[in-house]
Amino acid sequence: MDRLIELLPKLWLSAWETVYMVGIAMIVGGILGLVLGLALYLTRPGNLLENKAVFTVLNVIVNTFRPIPFIILLAAVQPLARVVIGTGIGNNAAIFGLVVGSFFAISRIVEQNLLTVRPGVIEAARSVGASPLRIIFTVLIPEALGPLILGYTFIFIAVTDMSAVAGLIGGGGLGNFAIQYGYRLFEPAVTWAAVILIIVLVQFVQFIGNSLARTVLRR
Amino acid sequence: MPLIALSNVTKAYPPRSKGAPPTVAVDDVSLEIEEGDVHAIIGYSGAGKSTLVRLINALERPTGGRVTVAGRDLVGLDERALRQVRRGIGMIFQQFNLFESKTVWGNVEFPLKVAGIPRAEHQKRISDLLHFVGLVDQAHAYVDQLSGGQKQRVGIARALATSPQILLADEATSALDPETTRDVLGLLRRVNTEFGVTVVVITHEMDVVRSIANRVSVMEGGRIVEQGEVFDVFSAPRTEAARRFVAGVVPTVPDADTLATLRSRHPGRIVSFSFADGGTDQSAIFLELNRRGVGFELIHGGIEDIRGRTFGTITLALTGDDASIDEALDRLTAVATIVKAA
Ligand SMILES: Nc1ncnc2c1ncn2[C@@H]1O[C@H](COP(=O)(O)OP(=O)(O)O)[C@@H](O)[C@H]1O
Numbered sequence: 421m422d423r424l425i426e427l428l429p430k431l432w433l434s435a436w437e438t439v440y441m442v443g444i445a446m447i448v449g450g451i452l453g454l455v456l457g458l459a460l461y462l463t464r465p466g467n468l469l470e471n472k473a474v475f476t477v478l479n480v481i482v483n484t485f486r487p488i489p490f491i492i493l494l495a496a497v498q499p500l501a502r503v504v505i506g507t508g509i510g511n512n513a514a515i516f517g518l519v520v521g522s523f524f525a526i527s528r529i530v531e532q533n534l535l536t537v538r539p540g541v542i543e544a545a546r547s548v549g550a551s552p553l554r555i556i557f558t559v560l561i562p563e564a565l566g567p568l569i570l571g572y573t574f575i576f577i578a579v580t581d582m583s584a585v586a587g588l589i590g591g592g593g594l595g596n597f598a599i600q601y602g603y604r605l606f607e608p609a610v611t612w613a614a615v616i617l618i619i620v621l622v623q624f625v626q627f628i629g630n631s632l633a634r635t636v637l638r639r
Numbered sequence: 640m641p642l643i644a645l646s647n648v649t650k651a652y653p654p655r656s657k658g659a660p661p662t663v664a665v666d667d668v669s670l671e672i673e674e675g676d677v678h679a680i681i682g683y684s685g686a687g688k689s690t691l692v693r694l695i696n697a698l699e700r701p702t703g704g705r706v707t708v709a710g711r712d713l714v715g716l717d718e719r720a721l722r723q724v725r726r727g728i729g730m731i732f733q734q735f736n737l738f739e740s741k742t743v744w745g746n747v748e749f750p751l752k753v754a755g756i757p758r759a760e761h762q763k764r765i766s767d768l769l770h771f772v773g774l775v776d777q778a779h780a781y782v783d784q785l786s787g788g789q790k791q792r793v794g795i796a797r798a799l800a801t802s803p804q805i806l807l808a809d810e811a812t813s814a815l816d817p818e819t820t821r822d823v824l825g826l827l828r829r830v831n832t833e834f835g836v837t838v839v840v841i842t843h844e845m846d847v848v849r850s851i852a853n854r855v856s857v858m859e860g861g862r863i864v865e866q867g868e869v870f871d872v873f874s875a876p877r878t879e880a881a882r883r884f885v886a887g888v889v890p891t892v893p894d895a896d897t898l899a900t901l902r903s904r905h906p907g908r909i910v911s912f913s914f915a916d917g918g919t920d921q922s923a924i925f926l927e928l929n930r931r932g933v934g935f936e937l938i939h940g941g942i943e944d945i946r947g948r949t950f951g952t953i954t955l956a957l958t959g960d961d962a963s964i965d966e967a968l969d970r971l972t973a974v975a976t977i978v979k980a981a
C-alpha cells in the first residue's frame with residue numbers, strides 16, 4: 421500500500437498517457453476508418469459509387485489486416501513507424517501502432533453501420549437530384565449516426581485494450597504501469613489501482629457514448 | 640408531344656451468377672404518357688413496374704431504347720444533367736423512405752436545399768405544402784412519430800417541394816389500410832387536378848387504377864401487354880392478364896363454381912346481361928321482362944361507374960313459361976350481350 425502511495429504520481433502520469441495515446445489514435449484512426457468505411461460502403465455492388473474492383477481490393481485489405489493480433493501488429497509496423505513518424509519507440513510509436521490497428525476495425529464497423537440505412541432512403545435522396553457528396557453528408561451519415569456513435573464507443577474500448585501493450589515498444593500508459601510496477605514487483609495493489617482507473621475510464625466513455633446515441637436516436 | 644415517352648426500352652440486369660442469363664426486367668417497352676394524365680401501371684410483383692418507373696427519372700439507365708421526358712432525351716445525358724432532370728420529377732414510395740434523422744419540416748426542405756432554392760423562400764413553400772397535405776401541426780415532429788398515412792403525406796409534400804411537372808408513385812398506398820389509401824389517393828388526385836401534375840401510379844390493385852387513373856398499362860413479364868383508357872380496359876379487357884385484374888373488382892359473368900351455387904339456390908333460368916357501354920338502360924330489361932310476365936330476381940353481378948360511364952354484368956334468375964322467356968331474351972339482344980347459363 422505504501423508502495424502505491426509512492427507510485428501515485430506515476431499512476432496519474434500513466435493514466436494521462438493512456439488517455440493521450442487512445443485519444444490521438446481514436447481521432448486519427450477514426451477519421452481514416454470513416455473514410456475507408458465509407459469507401460467500402462459506397463463501392464459495394466448496388467450502392468452509390470458501385471465499383472466492384474475497388475470494393476474487392478479494399479475488402480481483401482481489411483480482411484487481411486484486421487485479424488492480426490495487436491501485439492504482433494505493433495511489433496510488425498515498428499519499422500514503418502520509424503519511416504513515417506521518425507521513431508520506432510515510445511508513446512508516439514505506440515500511437516502509430518494503435519492507429520494502424522484501429523483503422524481497419526473502425527472501417528469495418530463504419531461500413532456495417534452504414535449498411536443499416538435502408539437503401540430506399542438513399543434512393544429517395546437520389547430521386548430529388550441530390551449529388552453523392554450531399555447524400556453522404558446530409559443523409560447517409562445523419563441516418564446512421566446513432567449506431568455510428570455506439571460503434572466508435574465500442575472501438576474506443578478496444579483501443580484502450582490494445583494500448584495496454586504499448587510497453588512492448590517502450591510506450592507508457594496504465595497497462596505498462598500495471599505490468600512494470602504491479603505484476604513484475606509482486607504488488608497486487610498497484611496492479612489493481614491501474615485496473616480500477618481503466619474501468620473508470622472505460623465506463624465514463626461508455627456512458628458518454630450511450631447518452632449521445634440515445635439523444636441522436638431520441639430514445 | 641407526350642410528356643413522357645419510352646420507345647423500345649429494355650432494362651437487363653447482369654446475371655446473378657456467371658453463365659446465367661441476364662434478368663430482363665423491362666423488355667422492349669414503348670409507352671407514351673400525356674401531360675395531365677394520371678397513368679396507372681398495373682402488374683403482379685416482379686412484372687418490372689418499379690424498374691420501368693425508375694427509368695423515367697433515370698434512377699436506372701436503360702440497356703436499350705430511348706427515354707424522353709419533356710422533350711429531353713435522357714439517354715445521352717451525364718449524371719450531373721440527370722440530377723437536374725430529377726429535380727423536375729417527384730417520387731413517392733411504398734415504404735415512404737423518409738429521412739428519420741430529420742423532422743417533417745426537414746424532410747420537405749431537403750429537395751429545396753438540393754435545388755439551391757434561396758433559404759428565404761423555404762418557409763413559405765414548406766408551410767404551403769404542409770397545409771396542402773394537412774400536416775401543419777406535425778411540422779416539427781420526427782417522422783417516426785407519425786402514422787403510415789401521415790408519413791405518405793410527408794412523402795408527397797417532399798416530392799412536390801420543387802414543383803415538379805411529374806409525380807411518380809411506386810406502390811404508394813400498398814402499405815396503407817383501405818381508409819388511409821382513400822385519403823392518399825384523394826390527395827394524389829388533387830395533385831393532378833389542382834397543380835396539373837402528371838402522375839404515374841404503379842400498383843398491383845385494380846381498385847387504385849379505377850379510383851384515380853384515366854389511362855392504364857398492364858405489365859407482365861417486363862412487357863406492357865395492354866394499354867388504354869381505364870374505362871375501355873375495365874369494360875372490355877383484351878388480354879388474359881388484364882381480364883384477371885379486372886375480374887377481381889368488376890362484376891362479371893359467374894364462373895362455373897358460382898353458377899353451381901346459384902343454381903342450387905334459385906329456380907328458373909339463369910341468364911347474364913352484359914352492357915358494353917354507358918348507353919344501356921337497365922330498366923329496358925326489367926320492363927321487357929315484366930311485359931312478358933316473366934318473373935326475375937337479381938342474383939349476381941352489378942354495375943360499375945367509371946367517371947360517369949357505366950358498364951357491368953347482371954345475372955338474373957328468370958321464372959315463367961319458356962316461350963315468354965325466349966321471346967323476351969330475343970328482344971333484349973338489342974340492348975345487352977346475353978349469356979345463357981348452360
Ligand atoms: N437491381 C436489380 N438487380 C437485379 N435484378 C433486379 C434488380 N431490380 C429488379 N430486378 C429484377 O427485375 C424484375 C422486375 O423487378 P421490379 O421492377 O422490382 O418489379 P415490380 O416492381 O413489378 O415488382 C424482377 O425479376 C427483379 O428480381
Ligand SMILES: [Mg+2]
Pocket residue numbers: 688689690810
Ligand atoms: Mg415494385
